[in-house]
Amino acid sequence: MSLRNRLLVSVVVCAGLASASAHAAGLIAIITPSHDNPFFKAEAEGAEAKAKELGYEVLSLVHDDDANKQSQLIDTAIARGAKAIILDNAGADATVAAVKKAKDAGVPSFLIDREINASGVAVAQIVSNNYQGAQLGAQEFAKLMGEKGDFVELVGKESDTNAGIRSKGYHDVIDGFPDLKMVARQSANWSQPEAKQKMETILQANPNIKGVISGNDTMAMGAEAALLAAGKKDVIVVGFDGSNDVRDSILKKEIKATVLQPAYREAQLAVEQADALIKNKTTPKSEKQLMDCVLINSANASKLETFALKQ
Numbered sequence: 001m002s003l004r005n006r007l008l009v010s011v012v013v014c015a016g017l018a019s020a021s022a023h024a025a026g027l028i029a030i031i032t033p034s035h036d037n038p039f040f041k042a043e044a045e046g047a048e049a050k051a052k053e054l055g056y057e058v059l060s061l062v063h064d065d066d067a068n069k070q071s072q073l074i075d076t077a078i079a080r081g082a083k084a085i086i087l088d089n090a091g092a093d094a095t096v097a098a099v100k101k102a103k104d105a106g107v108p109s110f111l112i113d114r115e116i117n118a119s120g121v122a123v124a125q126i127v128s129n130n131y132q133g134a135q136l137g138a139q140e141f142a143k144l145m146g147e148k149g150d151f152v153e154l155v156g157k158e159s160d161t162n163a164g165i166r167s168k169g170y171h172d173v174i175d176g177f178p179d180l181k182m183v184a185r186q187s188a189n190w191s192q193p194e195a196k197q198k199m200e201t202i203l204q205a206n207p208n209i210k211g212v213i214s215g216n217d218t219m220a221m222g223a224e225a226a227l228l229a230a231g232k233k234d235v236i237v238v239g240f241d242g243s244n245d246v247r248d249s250i251l252k253k254e255i256k257a258t259v260l261q262p263a264y265r266e267a268q269l270a271v272e273q274a275d276a277l278i279k280n281k282t283t284p285k286s287e288k289q290l291m292d293c294v295l296i297n298s299a300n301a302s303k304l305e306t307f308a309l310k311q
Contacts, residue, residue, distance in 0.1 A: 025055040028274060029077035030267075032088040033065050037190070037218060038243050039263050040088060042307045043112060046264035047086045050271040056083070065157070067094035074098045078105045084274035086267065087122075088113040092161045096121060108277060110270040113263065115161050119287060123277060126270050126289045128261030130162050133240065133293025134169025137259040140295055141174065141213050141238045144256050148179035149210030152202055154195055154223060155187045156215035163187070166215050166240060174213070183209060188219045195222025203230055210235060217241035217258055224255050242296055242307050250301040257297040263307040266291055 028051045035041040048058045059080060063070035070090040077085050078101075085102055087109050089095035096118045099109045103121055111125040145151065153170065156163030174180050184202045188195035199212070199222065212227070212235060214220035220239030227235045233254075239246050242260030249255040269291075276282040296304055303310045 025275075025278065026057070026083035027059055027077075027080055028056045028084050028086060028271065029059045029061065029073075029080070029082040030086045031061045031063055031070065031073050031077070033090070034062050038245065039113075039217075039241050039307065042263045043088055043267040046267035047112075047271050050268040051086075054271065054275045056275075063090045065090050067091050067098070070095065071098045071101075074102050078102060078107050082107050083278045085109045086270045086274065087111050089116055091159050092117045094159075108274065110274050112266045112270050113162070113261075115288070117161075122287065124270060124273050124284050124289060125287055126266050126273075126291065127162075128263075128266065129290040129292050130165040130261070131169040132290075133259040133261060134166040135173050136293060136295045137238050137240055137257065138170045138173035138213065140257045140297060141170075141211060141236065142177050142180060144236045144238070145180060145211050147177045150181050150183045150206065150208060151211035151213060152199070152206070152209055152223075153182055153185040154198065154212065154214040154219045155185060156219070157189045158187055160190075163190075163215055170213055188222065190216050190218055192218045192222040192225075195219035196226045197222075199223040199226035200230075203227075203232070212237045214239045217243040217246040220255055220258070221245055221249070224249060228254070242294070242304060244304070244306060247296065247301045247304040250296065250298055253298070257295065260294040260296050260304065260307065260309065262291055262293075265308060 030044055030047045032040045032044050044060050051058050061073045067090045095116045099121045102109050108123045111122045115125050155167055183206045186198050188198050212223045217239040220237050224237050237255045239258040246255050246258045273284050
């Protein structure tokens with residue numbers, strides 16, 4: 001073999017070794033709701049970036065909040081020999097069996113954003129402190145409302161634990177102000193188009209509302225669109241998530257506030273804990289882990305970027 005050919009073979013072998021080394025740690029499956037929602041996209045991107053940094057191959061999948069599809073994707077992760085699953089789940093009850101199936105197959109699950117109604121099935125459940133965050137949002141809402149006036153609440157998907165926790169956090173604060181009167185409460189299922197349609201209908205029956213408090217930013221954007229179309233620029237809207245879209249709306253003096261839940265960091269922490277288990281057999285100190293939320297308003301909105309505050 002000529003010197004040139006030997007060098008070519010050496011380059012190919014080295015490249016192959018480098019590629020194998022890059023994925024030597026194995027495969028991590030990341031399963032979330034649709035990336036059409038920037039929150040879930042940020043989760044997936046955060047987890048993927050950290051997994052690749054730690055030397056893993058990544059399988060990123062979307063369950064579209066369909067529990068049956070989620071179960072099939074977990075089957076795929078098991079069949080592909082995944083070392084761990086990072087999961088933002090499709091239902092607190094409907095997910096338990098799927099996560100147990102993965103555990104029984106030797107594939108540990110690390111849940112982010114949403115809890116399931118079972119303990120000891122997932123290795124970790126890392127979620128935002130939704131109750132604490134909702135109280136922050138409600139306190140700001142009451143202040144912006146001047147502690148009085150008619151308001152509307154838009155609630156998330158009823159099957160999602162977070163929807164109930166946030167609503168309770170809101171009401172544990174707002175119900176303490178007797179002059180704040182809720183005139184309508186409807187679920188818009190986390191959806192911007194649905195929130196816009198629901199808001200249009202609510203406005204017909206309640207044209208003099210003063211505020212809207214929303215279970216997430218996507219619904220807040222839908223409500224704001226309906227309000228602006230109706231010429232109601234002074235209605236106070238507060239969301240929850242900390243999306244770039246709502247940041248921009250706050251900076252334009254439209255939506256007034258939101259609550260940042262650190263989606264990107266939660267996802268990366270889940271991957272770090274999965275890595276510790278895979279490589280060192282180290283489990284987290286506790287399964288359920290809460291990360292505090294941060295109020296975002298005109299004072300700090302300019303520092304918000306992709307569900308994280310810049311220092």
